[in-house]
Amino acid sequence: MSDAATGVRSLADRIADHMLDASVLERVVIALVATALALLIGAVIVAASGYDAVEFVSSLVYGAVGNASNLAFMLRQSSMLILTGVAVAVAFRAGVFNIGVQGQFVVGGFAATLGILFAAPLLPNSSISAVPLMALAALLALAAGGAYGALPGMMKVYAGANEVITTIMLNFIASGVVYFLLDAYLRPEGAAAPNTEQFPDYVGLPGLVFESPSFSILGLGVALLTVAVVYLVMDRTGFGYDLVTSGYQEPAAKYSGVDPKRMIVRTMTISGMIAGLAGALFAIMILGYYSDPNTFPTFGFDAIAVSLLAANNPLGVIPAGLLFGGLDAGGQYIGFTLDVPSELVDGVIGLIVLFVAAPELFRAAGRYTSLGGDRE
Amino acid sequence: MSTARTLVDDRRTLVGVLGALVAVIALLLFVDLPGSDLVTVGALERALQAATPIALAAIGGLYAEKSGVFNIGLEGFMIFGALVGAAVAWLLAGGDGITQAHLWAAFVAVALVSGVLATLFAVLLIRYEANQIVAGLAVWFIGLGFGPFAATVLWGGVSSPSLPNIDAVSVPVLAEIPVLGRLFFDASPLVLLTIVVAVAAWVVLFRTRYGYWVQAAGENPEALDTAGVDVNRVRYATVIFSGVMAGLGGAVLSIGIGSGFTGTGVTMVDGRGWIAIVAYLFGNYNPLGTYGASLLFGAMDMLQIQLQTIGISLPGSITGLFPYVAVLVVLVGVGYTRVPSAVGESYDTEE
Secondary structure, three states: OOHHHHHHHHHHHHHHHHHHHHHHHHHHHHHHHHHHHHHHHHHHHHHHOOOOHHHHHHHHHHHHHOOHHHHHHHHHHHHHHHHHHHHHHHHHHOOOOOOOHHHHHHHHHHHHHHHHHHHHHHOOOOHHHHHHHHHHHHHHHHHHHHHHHHHHHHHHHHHOOOHHHHHHHHHHHHHHHHHHHHHHHHOOOOOOOOOOOOOOOOOOOOOOOOOEOOEOHHHHHHHHHHHHHHHHHHHHOHHHHHHHHHHHOHHHHHHOOOOHHHHHHHHHHHHHHHHHHHHHHHHHHHHOOOOOHHHOOOHHHHHHHHHHHOOOOOOOHHHHHHHHHHHHHHHHHHHHHOOOOOHHHHHHHHHHHHHHOOHHHHHHHHHHOOOOHHHO | OOHHHHHHHHHHHHHHHHHHHHHHHHHHHHOOOOHHHHOOHHHHHHHHHHHHHHHHHHHHHHHHHHOOOOOOOHHHHHHHHHHHHHHHHHHHOOOOOOOHHHHHHHHHHHHHHHHHHHHHHHHHHHHOOOOHHHHHHHHHHHHHHHHHHHHHHHHOOOOOOOOOOOOOEEOOOHHHOOOHHHHHHEEOHHHHHHHHHHHHHHHHHHHOHHHHHHHHHHHOHHHHHHOOOOHHHHHHHHHHHHHHHHHHHHHHHHHHOOOOOOOOOOOOOOOHHHHHHHHHHHOOOOHHHHHHHHHHHHHHHHHHHHHHHOOOOOOHHHHOOHHHHHHHHHHHHHOOOOOOOOOOOOOOOOO
16 A cells, blocks of 8 residues: 555544544534533522522532442442433434333333243242343343334334334333232232232342442443443444444445334334343332332333433443432432432433533534634 | 325324223223223223323424424423413412412413423524433523422422312313213313314315415425525424414413422422323324324223222322333334434424
């Protein structure tokens, strides 16, 4: 290869790198500004409602990372949000709006619960059974979540039904049906609450680093491992390439022999599988039984915000999940220490999503203040 | 795109929706049930009431989408409407003794507040070209957060105390008509008003110049621009209209026919904004068909009571799912509807 050609090549590479960096940088800036702006609006609303805004912000931070038990709670929420966030990111990246992660999460957790409750009596009642039992639960959760994700995928592909609406309907249906089954068949005789029996004691993840009954560093490990697998598949394999191109360049994908319909169903299946796995983690690590899904945290919805903040990039889901886990933990802390209703944080998360949806807003603000004007 | 085609589409839609309604009623009548007890005047009355909030939001959403903007935030606007309605009525009366005048004033306040919120939303969508699906979802999340938050600030809990609602109005002579009199002229005026709105929305959309602008903004914005009409102005108007209508639909839930704001779970709106979107898709963007579809979903919502009266007792957790299942059946069965060609695309003039 001649020197000139090499020179051109490396120049092109450098330009490409630069553009990539600029857009990554821009996304990070937009994410940070959107979060700061939303928190600012939250603080103003807190002040306008007659609470102390400074105390609100400082308590928010303390609630997230103030001491070891707060930190454990934050990491627990973050683990769930990273896992569900990756589920959303897989679908959004492929151009499929899977709003049904919450339902797939509920169904996955329920399948895991059924596996544990029905298989436990068949195995020796000791910790030897823990690993096979949890492996079975995880497999069932993957299958159930995947199937519940594939359903709206098929409705979209074969009947043209808009997946935003079908997945939202399926969320309602999942919670209703699971509640009905729990209430009618799995509630122990005479129990007041619609909860299943407790799982055997040996089912659960050991705390290891943190002394929390509902958080294990292994849970965070499962979430990070899932991110790594998804990242590698999407960035380093032909399948991942087809997935992303069928979302953004349908004609190109078709031309290269990819069947976009099949890709949509596959995408939804994978997304649902990850959501189902999150359900298993929730049942095993956090609850230790299963309960009325209408009372569950809405990880599947907050995950949409996590994924969008990360620009649907699997690696970006990690910092975004940590941030939202912190907001969630902080929000619950202010809920019971300051009497500021914790729903406020849900509203702030909504504002972040709104701002992230409108990057033009920040570009315009950047031009107006001549900050970052060099990007134009 | 031609008028002829639209009319054919319209007729097909109306036949489809009416056919579905008749089919449901016929099914209920003949599935070995004491059917005459299932379809009663009382049942129709409840279905009409349940259809009202859905139809209002759906007609608003229909206009926005016809003009090329997918307002997926209807659910969120309904939550805000439900909250603001209850809050204003409560604040105006100073807590107790809410009168009919307070309630009607609250409806006006809901229209104003929803209009302001929808204007902000429209600026984000149209001027700053926000992703319509994501921004619409955000409105829902914001409603889910700030709705119960505001309720807690006002009432100390996520729900309001029990509030009165709009009284039924009895029109002297017309109320005497059998069946129809009881359904429309001795009922909540909101039911009749909504039907009037649906008819007016049909006339405006298909029979006035402004309606053609709305359609053109969604089908062929370039042509509309060439004709000297500001496309984005039309879209601002329809998005704001959709927010106001959804807000009013929410207020109907909390103070129109309901008894206050409920903020637990996904709030009292409980997916009706999403159902509204399906109602206008099922109605193929025809306001009258949309009303019919809303009535179908309203009837599904009220089926539980009917089933109980004929002695079929299903748990509430299952009967509560009928509307959602109906939505899925409709979406899969009707499936493809012809979406206006420029939906989701922002429009920039070439100047």
